[in-house]
Amino acid sequence: MTKEEVLNSTWGQPKDINKTTTRYGTREQWCYSGDKYIYFEDGIVTSIQE
Numbered sequence: 001m002t003k004e005e006v007l008n009s010t011w012g013q014p015k016d017i018n019k020t021t022t023r024y025g026t027r028e029q030w031c032y033s034g035d036k037y038i039y040f041e042d043g044i045v046t047s048i049q050e
Contacts, residue, residue, distance in 0.1 A: 001045040006030070006038060014038070 007013060014030035021027075028040040037049040 003040065003043055006045065011038065 001009075011030075011032065014032055016031040018029040018031070019026065025042045026040075030038040030040070032038070035049075038045055039047045039049070
């Protein structure tokens with residue numbers, strides 16, 4: 001999934017976003033209530049933690 005697809009899904013807008021940029025690319029952690037997270041690498045979902 002892309003970021004846009006996540007935003008248009010039941011997940012919606014995250015409460016917070018943590019971003020890390022290295023020479024290998026950009027990683028983001030989208031934080032949701034209830035200790036739920038979605039992880040992205042270069043704009044694509046790599047994992048979901050519920």
